[in-house]
Amino acid sequence: MFERRDHEDDAMVIFQPHGRRGSFKKGTSILDAAKELGVDISSVCGGRGLCGKCKVKIVKGSDYLSPADPSELKFLTKEEIEAGYRLACCAKIFAPCEVLVLVPERSRVGKQRLQTEGFEVPVMRFNPAVRKYFIEMSPPTLENATFDDEMVIKALAQHYNLLDVDFHYEVLRFLPKVLRDSNWKITVTVWKNTIIDVEPGDTTNRCFGFACDIGSTKLAGFLMDLNTGKVLSVAARMNPQISYGEDILTRLTYVLLNGWKGLEDLQKAVVNGINEMIEECCEKAGVKPEEIYETVFVGNTAMMMYFLKIWPEFVAKSPFQPPRMGGVNLPAREAGIKCHPRANLYFLDTIGGWVGADNVANMIVTKLFDSEKLGMCIDVGTNTEIGIGCKATGVWYSSCASGPAFEGMMIKYGMRAADGAIEKIAIDPETLEPSYRVIGDTKPVGICGSGIVDIMAELFKSGIIDWSGRFNKELAERTRRIRLGPDGWEYVIAWKEETASGEHDIVFTQKDVREIQKAKAAIHAVASILCKLHNVTEKDINVLYVVGAFGNYIDPESARTIGMYPEVPIDRIKFVGNSAGTGARMALISVDEREYITKAIKEGRIRHFEIAAYPKFNDEYVSSMYLPHKDLKRFPETIELIIRLGTHPEIKRALELKA
Structure with a gap:
């Protein structure tokens, strides 16, 4: 999971929720490590232990840090010390180890970009519970x-x-x-x-509810007026469970190693984040938490089990059965949610396998199972879910472990979408020089998911990497940006003088290319197999719904170019943003929406297909590793562009040979 240390005496420091990590020598403070990696930690006094603003939580490796000094004892409460909090400027590494550091919201200078908006559709009938x-x-x-x-x-x-x-x-x-x-x-x-x-007395005008999308990486919460159906305030957070693992399987491992205590840790972490959002939303709207009478939650199957403390082991083992299909009602206080003492908590239905309530919410919004035309819905994340269908055929849903690469994990200079992240990249095919845009309009620190998809597409279109994803080392004679580095061939996006740290060039390596190829191949393989199950081709897709915050920021042209999305015409791609959050809100203000989607699942109009059961999945996966695909005829627009650019003579030769 973690990168190796450069020297045996060095420590590996990992910062969450930024996802940045690096190797540091004995005597380095946590604050200095953060600065070198471009992690934003507030330090008004410049790291002299005088302001107490750089509070961080040491999740792992606290025994290998210097003891708390007088400044920390002054600024940290007894409860904070017991919970593992330190001042980043005072805590120093004194032995080789792995240190996992959680930077809380209040200690960050800039905020991570978290999308809460989604495509709005009217409910069938305003009818709150x-x-x-x-x-x-x-x-x-x-x-x-x-x-x-x-x-x-x-x-x-x-x-x-x-x-x-x-x-x-x-x-x-x-x-x-x-x-x-x-x-x-x-x-x-x-x-x-x-x-x-x-x-x-008369308090009928004070009736509120709270809807929440529990994502593997992000949380989004919405305070709703149950008299009008209007959103009063919104809050977002990184999912605090990240400190226990960057993806759902790593968190599952944590549970299996620690038993019920591990599950309790995950549940408490996410509930604390949710309660912070409730307090923030209530403060913005002038509402008391005890005036919240119902809460509605969505999330994938793993998030449901971690949140409700349902033992999650067996959904990860064949035949991958979730514990329950229908929605769950329980007293909100049993889950520890800060609201009215007798408020209800409703968690939406599960479709099957890892396809959970977040995609049920997506179906509430898109009504794909009621559409006259064939559509596809893709929710890209560490676990990517894809559904395809229409009214005549019903909807088939499946998922794949696309991994955390699109969140910046496993990528040398990858990071999440925060200030300092390169989010947009273009490469001139003639000069091979890049141009880029950075979130926050600051010097770059690393590259986030949307930029990662862009750089893959641009490296391919410019001929820097070939059809198989291999670097074209002959181009190193044309530009010094293509060079042999410690991880093999690499492309320099930003020279160190341009970066926030001033210490390292920001590069994209051959290893990074392979990580993205694996992730995009998993996504396309599932989409392709679902099309085959429906006896349709990708050209038959009338609308491609791209849901979720990450999908909203990806350039669809870049995603098509690398073969991550089916080659659907751009005008057929519809971005619906955080539709899981929208669907949760619709379920909160309309019992009819809950009952309608439950009925559709029970009647089999929305079904799950376990992709592991498909006998030729590996063949499709290997073919999808190519850029954009081994079968070039499946991406005619992309290949036409490549031939026009003249950057890939090997592709032109391959097509001529087939002809």
């Missing part, structure tokens, strides 16, 4: 005495035609006092058919 009702009653008399709960239930039936309701036990405990203290004028909060609260 929670509603508030104001009722006025006459006090009981000796001549007309009845039970307190019966008086409320009859009033709801009389004024709102609300039938078959009953009280949550905990509400009964304080019902008599609230009725009399309020002079029999109360607001009743009802979740489906259960009364979960009574309050004095």
Whole structure:
């Protein structure tokens, strides 16, 4: 998982959630390591231990750091020290080790780019599970005495035609006092058919819900007004579970090694991040967390199990069975969510395997299973999910472990989409000189996912790498940007004088090329196999929905060029952003949407196909390793462009031989 240390006496320091890592000598402070790697940690005093702003959490390797000094004892609380927090400027390496450092949101100078927006579509019917009702009653008399709960239930039936309701036990405990203290004028909060609260006076205008997309890398939360269906505020975070593993399988390994405690650690980490978002959203909107009466969550199958503390071992073993298909309702407080004490938590359905509630939410938005025309939906991430279908055929869904390369992991200068990340690259095919754009308009630190897809496409189009992904070393005679480095042949994107650290050139290596080839091949192989199952070709796809934050920033032309996406015409590609978040919001404000999607899954209109069961998956995967594909005729527009550029005579010869 980690890179080797340059020398046996060096320590490997990994910063999360940035995903940056490097080898450092004894005596180096965590802050100095961060500076060299371009990791943004606030340090108002310049690293002299005077401001206390550079708080970081040492997740691994604390025993190999210098003891806490007086400055840290001054700025860190007892609880923070016990939780593993240090001041980055004071904590120094004193022995060879691996140190995993989590940089909390409050200690960062610049924020990572986290998309929360998604394509908005209207719900079938505004129908939240929670509603508030104001009722006025006459006090009981000796001549007309009845039970307190019966008086409320009859009033709801009389004024709102609300039938078959009953009280949550905990509400009964304080019902008599609230009725009399309020002079029999109360607001009743009802979740489906259960009364979960009574309050004095009229509070019907204070009814809120919270929807959340739990991504493997990112969290996005939305505070909703359940009277209007409007979004009141939004918050986003990196998923704190990253400190336990960069992808879902690494986190699974952590659970298997640590048992139920490991699962508890993952659950607490994500709940803490969610509660931070709830507090932020509430503060922005002037809402109290206890005014949130329902929460809706989505995420892939692994995220569901980590969040709900369901033992996750067997979904990773053949035949890859999830524990449950239907949605899950439970008291939100059982999961530790900061909201009303009797609020409901709803986690959407699972489609199958690793295809979970986030893609159920995508289907709520796109309604692919109800479309008259064939469509495909791709959600690119460390685990990529792909669905294809229409009303006539139903939708087949599958997934692949595309790995963390698109998040910048396993790439020498890869990083996540934060300030300092190169996000856009072009290479002049004549001079082989690059031009690039950096997030935050600063000096570059590394390269993020969208830039990684771009550099792959540009290296290929300019002829720097060939059809198989191998560097064309003969071009080293034309430019010093192509050179032999410690990891083989590489291309220099930015000279060290241009970078934020000033220490290293930012390069893209032969090893980096291979990592992206493996990731994009897995994605295209699944898309291709799903087309075969439907007896269609990629040309038959009428609309390609690209969902998720990462997909929104990828240049579709670059993705097509390397064979990551099917060669669908650009005008057929539709970016829907964080549609998982949108689908969660729609499910929060409409019970109809929940019931409709559950019915579609149960009826088999949305089905899962286990890609490991396809007998020729390896053949398709190997063919998809080529740029854009071994079968060049499957990408006619890309190949036409390559031939026009004249940068790949070997491709032209291959086509002539076939002809």
